[in-house]
Amino acid sequence: MAIVKTFGISVVIPAYARHEALLEAIESVVTATPQQVEIVVVDDCSPHIDLASLLPRQNACGVTVRAYRLPRNCGPQSARNLGVRRARFSHVSFLDSDDRFTAEKVDCLLQYLQQNACDIVYHPVDTATNINAINARWYGGRLARMPFKYLLSALNPTYTPCLTVRRDLGLGVPRMRYCEDYAYLLNIAARAKSVAYLDQPMTTLSRAPGSTGGLSSALVKMRINEFRAKKVMLRHWRHYGVSCLLVSIAFGCLRIASDLVKLRYFRR
Numbered sequence: 001m002a003i004v005k006t007f008g009i010s011v012v013i014p015a016y017a018r019h020e021a022l023l024e025a026i027e028s029v030v031t032a033t034p035q036q037v038e039i040v041v042v043d044d045c046s047p048h049i050d051l052a053s054l055l056p057r058q059n060a061c062g063v064t065v066r067a068y069r070l071p072r073n074c075g076p077q078s079a080r081n082l083g084v085r086r087a088r089f090s091h092v093s094f095l096d097s098d099d100r101f102t103a104e105k106v107d108c109l110l111q112y113l114q115q116n117a118c119d120i121v122y123h124p125v126d127t128a129t130n131i132n133a134i135n136a137r138w139y140g141g142r143l144a145r146m147p148f149k150y151l152l153s154a155l156n157p158t159y160t161p162c163l164t165v166r167r168d169l170g171l172g173v174p175r176m177r178y179c180e181d182y183a184y185l186l187n188i189a190a191r192a193k194s195v196a197y198l199d200q201p202m203t204t205l206s207r208a209p210g211s212t213g214g215l216s217s218a219l220v221k222m223r224i225n226e227f228r229a230k231k232v233m234l235r236h237w238r239h240y241g242v243s244c245l246l247v248s249i250a251f252g253c254l255r256i257a258s259d260l261v262k263l264r265y266f267r268r
Contacts (some may be wrong), residue, residue, distance in 0.1 A: 005090040005167055008036035011063075011108060012083030014076045015045045019025040019054055024061040026059050028100040032108050034062035040086055042079040077180035080160075093164040098206040101161075104128065105124075105202035109164055112198065119166045119192035120148075120185075122158040126201035131157060139197050148195040153233070153244040154251040156182040161203045166192070173232065178221050183229035190236035219264055222233045223256055 011029050015022050022041070022201060031037045043051040054065035066080055076096075084092055095248065109121065124132040127231060135158075138144060138151055151157050160181040161257060169191050170182030189195070230248050233240045242250075259265055 005088065007090050007091075007114070008038070008089030008206065009093050009106060009164065010082055010083070010087035010089045011037065011039045011093045011095055011101075011106075012038065012085045012087065012099055013041045013095045013224065014079030014083065015041055015042045015046070015051060015151060016050055016073070016095050017051075018052070019051060022051065023234065024056055025095055025097050025100060026055070026065060028102075029059060029063055029095070030061050030103045031063060031110070032102070033107070034058075034064070034109065036089070036110060037063045037106055038088055039063055039065045039069040040083045041065065042083045042086075043067065044079045045070050045073040070185040073198075075175050075177050075180065076183060077172040077176055078174040079181075080184070083172060084167060084171060086169050090167055091164055092167050092174070094160045095203075096161050096206075099161045100206075102204065102206040104204045105229075108198070108200070108202065112172070116194075118196045119169060120189065120195040121164045121198060122162050122196075123198040123200045123203070125159060125162060125203050125205050127205065131159065132201075135197060136199070139199065149189060149240055149244055150247060152186060152189055153240065153248040156185060158185070159203070160184075160203065161205070173229070176225060176228070178225035179216065179229040182226065183232050186229060186232040187236070190232075190239040218261065223252075223259070226252055226255075 013022065024110055026039055029037065041051065041055060045154055052069060055065055055067050057065055066086070068086060070082065072080060080094060093109065094205065112121065124135060134155070165188055169188035171181055172187060176183055233245060233248060
């Protein structure tokens with residue numbers, strides 16, 4: 001029998017070194033009701049530093065900060081999985097150590113989740129991206145009537161720091177270094193009964209998606225792991241069905257074809 005968690009939001013932050021950036025991320029979690037919010041930091045075995053000893057027990061808003069450490073470096077999804085397991089509240093929001101929440105985000109989500117029984121909530125980032133544009137077209141047109149699973153089959157419609165989920169939906173695929181966020185979303189969406197898109201930018205990313213320096217800049221590995229992530233759909237074939245699998249394969253192939261036409265695999 002599932003354990004019913006107290007209503008609130010646990011903000012899970014996977015971390016690897018970057019102590020100063022992590023402190024700024026922690027302080028970006030702002031709320032008027034700190035008793036309904038916590039921050040769970042999971043250190044992915046940072047070398048030569050004990051992050052837990054350098055973190056405050058509360059941030060400036062009075063939000064409790066708890067820290068854990070993985071015994072070996074396993075990647076961001078393993079860190080997030082541990083954070084989800086240790087979360088004390090009913091919902092989990094994700095934040096990366098070099099990204100930031102806007103000041104109104106947490107209270108906006110708390111209010112929305114109190115008024116709406118929703119399993120997955122996501123929103124755009126505060127800079128113009130292709131993902132923002134795709135969501136605006138999907139939810140602003142006739143496609144909004146289609147089940148979320150079709151949008152998800154075509155692509156990952158969100159960035160992890162823009163995602164809030166019901167804690168008990170499940171975990172992601174551990175040790176994936178690329179597209180681990182997509183595999184996670186495919187897994188939990190199969191169990192979700194309701195998905196909401198709030199058209200309000202509430203997260204600031206430290207670097208543009210796909211820019212040099214991030215994991216998403218390794219394009220070939222990204223494309224390979226997109227298909228690896230799609231294997232999750234086979235576990236939940238009753239939910240996704242043949243139509244979603246065909247959509248997923250078609251869009252995956254289209255992205256590869258587009259990369260080839262644009263010579264993206266040959267850039268340094």
